[in-house]
Amino acid sequence: MKTFQSRLADPAAVSPSDTRHVQRLDVAGMRCEFPALRDSFVHLDGTAGTQVPRSVAAAIAETMSAAMSHGGTLTAAGRTAHAAVRAARSAIGDLVGAQPEGVIFGRNMTEMTFGMARTIAKTWRPGDEVVVCRLDHAANIAPWVLEADRAGATVRWIDFDTETGDITLDDVTAALSDRTRLVAMTAASNVLGTRPAIEQMAAAIHAAGALLYLDGVALTPHAPVDVTTCGADFFALSTHKVFGPHCAAVVARPALLEELSPDRLPCTPDSVPGRFELGTPSYEVLAGVRAMVDYLASLAGDTHQSRRARVLHAMGLIEEHEKVLRTRLVEGITSLRGVRVHGRPRLCTPTTLLSVVGTPPRALAEFLAERGIGVSVGTFHAEEATRALGLGPEGAIRVGPVAYNTTADIDAVVDAVGRFARAQ
């Protein structure tokens, strides 16, 4: 009988020299840059957070070893700190196609979204409507529901197809009215990988006169992003999911930020985006964010183009590589008796949710961890989605490949899940 591995072509195998016709992501070269990937452990929990390349860790260490003071212009140390902030804004601008003046930094997406919701909701009134999406991470639901309650606004929900995991344009328009002030939805699900057709949906949302707050946390590591083309008014991302340090950014048009008035100290600068950032920034982390985007750009190979062009190229290579990983993973898992893959979205990231029928997911996660394979288990702060999928509080297993994963990693997890399922 043919083994699972031999039945599948292996275009994403580690072969850096294979550049015959189409440029492919140099996964082997990439892996050498990640100190955490030196041992044989298989990291397939990238949706929760990625490992970092040496250059990111070095940028943080160098910034902390250099003379550093509060950002300012008086001393070299102050100028270094200021420069780290400016460089990070410009880097995130290049990552998602935004103006640096529209890039706000914060500790993580959850905290930032609570802050943005508090600010944006200041003009909401009873009778206004706010739309959230059942497929989203709680970080893009709870802050909006809380603020809607405070303002006396009505919350409406976008549902998704629990068989496929897809959200249609009709699902979105059904939730809109002329009272809709804001739609909060995901650019990619952190449980099913679903990538809704955001451009189309943004047009409908804007036609209804509402703003779109897009959770880009689970999309940014997997595909080229252009915040202008996709129509997001606000785009949130976490750099710890994109080979960077623990940090987050919310990106918006500077003119839109000018209209908003966040709570702040009397002495906080009035200019944007600074008025949204409270207290002292984490300069060393921002140096790591800049290094993260430089690293992504370096994956494109070509050093003659702008960083933005190289980032787009590199993210396209990552997207292609991950499509191969996802196909191999889903084909492998669905060939196993008693194992179920949840959802089959038309367009998705490689994030894949699975269950072994009749077995607690934690038992499988432990079995995999004992065999050197890291996956995630639980409901992943997406309880609205996992409940709609019929999963209990124990949730399911999430396999979250990212760019540095190989087909060998996928084969390892498929084989181990198969062994576990057969033993039940």
Ligand SMILES: Cc1ncc(COP(=O)(O)O)c(C=O)c1O
């Ligand atoms: C889709 C999505 N949105 C939001 C978040 C929250 O991000 P953070 O950890 O930066 O608060 C996560 C984290 O897993 C996520 O996957």
